[in-house]
Amino acid sequence: MLCPRPQGKGKYLCCVQSASAAALWASSGTHILRKEIAQLDSGKHLPVLAVHISLDLVVLKGKTCRGFKLIKEVGDGTFGSVWRAINKQNGEVVAVKKMKKKYYSFEECMSLREVKSLRRMNHPNIVKLKEVVRENDILYFIMEYMECNLYQLMKDRVRPFSESEVRNWCFQIFHALAYMHQRGYFHRDLKPENLLVSKDIIKLADFGLAREVSSLPPYTEYVSTRWYRAPEVLLQSSTYDSAVDMWAMGAIMAELLTLHPLFPGTSEADEIHKICNVIGSPDEQSWPQGLSLAEAMKYQFPQIKGNQLSEVMSSASSEAIDLISSLCSWDPCKRPKATEVLQHAFFHGCVPLTVRPKASALPKTPPCVGAKGISENNVARRFSTGTLSTMKSNSNASAKLSSLSKTGVQRKLHLERQAQQKRNPVLRHSRSLPETGRGAIQKVSSITEKLSHMSVTSRTRSTVKPAAPVMKAGHGKSDFLGKTDDIPPAKRLTRKLVS
Numbered sequence: 253m254l255c256p257r258p259q260g261k262g263k264y265l266c267c268v269q270s271a272s273a274a275a276l277w278a279s280s281g282t283h284i285l286r287k288e289i290a291q292l293d294s295g296k297h298l299p300v301l302a303v304h305i306s307l308d309l310v311v312l313k314g315k316t317c318r319g320f321k322l323i324k325e326v327g328d329g330t331f332g333s334v335w336r337a338i339n340k341q342n343g344e345v346v347a348v349k350k351m352k353k354k355y356y357s358f359e360e361c362m363s364l365r366e367v368k369s370l371r372r373m374n375h376p377n378i379v380k381l382k383e384v385v386r387e388n389d390i391l392y393f394i395m396e397y398m399e400c401n402l403y404q405l406m407k408d409r410v411r412p413f414s415e416s417e418v419r420n421w422c423f424q425i426f427h428a429l430a431y432m433h434q435r436g437y438f439h440r441d442l443k444p445e446n447l448l449v450s451k452d453i454i455k456l457a458d459f460g461l462a463r464e465v466s467s468l469p470p471y472t473e474y475v476s477t478r479w480y481r482a483p484e485v486l487l488q489s490s491t492y493d494s495a496v497d498m499w500a501m502g503a504i505m506a507e508l509l510t511l512h513p514l515f516p517g518t519s520e521a522d523e524i525h526k527i528c529n530v531i532g533s534p535d536e537q538s539w540p541q542g543l544s545l546a547e548a549m550k551y552q553f554p555q556i557k558g559n560q561l562s563e564v565m566s567s568a569s570s571e572a573i574d575l576i577s578s579l580c581s582w583d584p585c586k587r588p589k590a591t592e593v594l595q596h597a598f599f600h601g602c603v604p605l606t607v608r609p610k611a612s613a614l615p616k617t618p619p620c621v622g623a624k625g626i627s628e629n630n631v632a633r634r635f636s637t638g639t640l641s642t643m644k645s646n647s648n649a650s651a652k653l654s655s656l657s658k659t660g661v662q663r664k665l666h667l668e669r670q671a672q673q674k675r676n677p678v679l680r681h682s683r684s685l686p687e688t689g690r691g692a693i694q695k696v697s698s699i700t701e702k703l704s705h706m707s708v709t710s711r712t713r714s715t716v717k718p719a720a721p722v723m724k725a726g727h728g729k730s731d732f733l734g735k736t737d738d739i740p741p742a743k744r745l746t747r748k749l750v751s
């Protein structure tokens with residue numbers, strides 16, 4: 253196939269050499285506008301099928317990742333590692349997410365949630381997926397590049413962000429959420445690591461768990477990182493909805509304002525306990541369905557009165573406290589919708605972003621180009637072997653190569669475990685545990701600890717351990733069984749991140 257040539261806005265002319273290749277394009281979701289038999293300019297008179305296609309997302313099946321110079325690994329998630337890269341054709345800085353799983357057909361790639369949902373999203377606060385490339389059974393997402401994520405910004409801070417900074421970021425994110433929720437999607441894995449920042453623009457990323465609201469429950473899979481996980485998900489509800497994103501946003505807002513996670517649970521049971529410490533245990537009035545969910549899994553809530561958020565977020569405005577309290581309501585029905593949040597007093601005076609920042613506004617010359625850059629040959633070799641690289645950074649690539657056999661095994665085990673964690677609820681909880689030694693320890697002292705010192709009543713009560721809960725039929729094992737208790741507390745609170 254020849255490289256597609258732009259034919260005006262959103263249209264490309266591609267030449268493929270057979271009707272079956274054209275059919276493949278069509279089956280991959282590409283809308284074929286017109287087909288015609290053409291002849292090559294070269295004068296060889298080889299009949300080719302010229303296909304006029306219309307794409308929101310340009311899927312260049314024949315394009316190789318060698319067209320991108322990988323500069324530096326900037327993130328390592330459960331599903332893929334993310335690299336800052338340069339498009340060699342036009343010099344644009346992009347992010348390349350190299351998926352860890354292999355994909356043996358293009359159709360398989362196109363049916364991925366991340367592709368299906370992201371290609372439908374066109375919003376200034378949602379990271380744009382530019383291309384999808386499959387090469388040697390490895391799948392790459394080419395995305396717009398963002399400078400860092402919110403967690404990276406937080407971990408280096410001593411003083412909390414100002415309320416106006418938090419307001420600016422959260423306003424943009426709630427706009428993105430309103431956009432996607434209105435279109436019938438919810439994210440399901442909101443956390444500071446998935447909120448990407450470039451200058452004062454913030455965008456939602458990682459749609460690997462995004463779900464269509466119209467897709468039918470039950471949603472039995474395990475979702476979201478524990479500290480930001482809504483109580484209905486903790487209690488294994490199979491009918492949760494976009495309100496889970498609102499809960500996560502409440503926890504994230506509080507964390508931005510204090511630099512401490514609001515509910516840093518070390519297990520699912522501890523997560524619920526920490527939530528009770530802050531907002532008080534639920535009762536018939538505040539969340540009747542929650543009591544039923546708990547009963548169904550034979551879980552007993554600890555009886556804790558809870559403290560006022562204002563006591564632990566003493567410097568936050570009453571508007572901020574009010575918004576966080578409503579977002580972190582036990583009952584998902586009582587949490588405001590994203591569109592309602594935008595009208596909240598906390599955001600009065602905020603102006604929405606109307607214009608998407610041009611690519612030229614983003615950095616063109618990444619600081620690490622040069623000595624640290626991987627050569628094109630290296631990249632090509634790594635791709636052509638089809639193996640997952642054990643190299644984590646370019647600077648120590650040779651040292652790592654010498655110990656390849658050893659680290660390779662470790663890396664493989666690590667990857668297998670990660671993949672299992674994503675599939676298996678029990679294992680995935682430990683993703684916030686130290687696995688690679690590269691995790692940065694979060695400053696977690698935590699609001700909840702502060703809270704337990706503030707209220708003798710709640711502290712005494714909170715020491716009553718919940719009865720070991722029984723699993724809900726049809727669900728995997730849960731760490732309600734106390735699976736993580738043999739891990740030292742400080743280590744439990746690390747986060748896996750490449751900075």
Ligand SMILES: Nc1ncnc2c1ncn2[C@@H]1O[C@H](COP(=O)(O)OP(=O)(O)OP(=O)(O)O)[C@@H](O)[C@H]1O
Binds near residue numbers: 458
């Ligand atoms: N477009 C981007 N620009 C810059 N950095 C990015 C981009 N996308 C992702 N990253 C970085 O890579 C990290 C991992 O990416 P991502 O969350 O998409 O991977 P994942 O495998 O789906 O992770 P998770 O374990 O959260 O499911 C992010 O936390 C972020 O720091």
